[in-house]
Amino acid sequence: MGLDIRIPLGLIFLIIGGLMSVYGLLTRHAADLYAKSMGINLNLSWGLLMFVFGAMMFLVGRRQKWQDDPVNPRPWEEHQAPRH
Numbered sequence: 001m002g003l004d005i006r007i008p009l010g011l012i013f014l015i016i017g018g019l020m021s022v023y024g025l026l027t028r029h030a031a032d033l034y035a036k037s038m039g040i041n042l043n044l045s046w047g048l049l050m051f052v053f054g055a056m057m058f059l060v061g062r063r064q065k066w067q068d069d070p071v072n073p074r075p076w077e078e079h080q081a082p083r084h
Contacts, residue, residue, distance in 0.1 A: 006061030013054025020047025 024044025027033055034041055 004061040006057045010058030017050030
């Protein structure tokens with residue numbers, strides 16, 4: 001079939017969340033940068049949240065692709081004998 005939308009969407013969230021998390025880690029001691037958000041490092045917290053969401057979307061999309069593929073068996077079912 002076609003490409004599952006969860007795979008590219010998960011990759012987008014993984015990349016953006018990773019970039020935000022790294023930026024939040026590098027600027028965590030810059031108090032003037034986070035003064036407008038009451039001292040809360042929103043880049044780090046939302047970056048981590050987006051990264052986790054992206055990982056879940058990507059993994060669920062990959063798992064569903066294994067389940068829907070009628071030609072290639074799932075990796076854990078490759079060595080089983082066919083039933084008659």
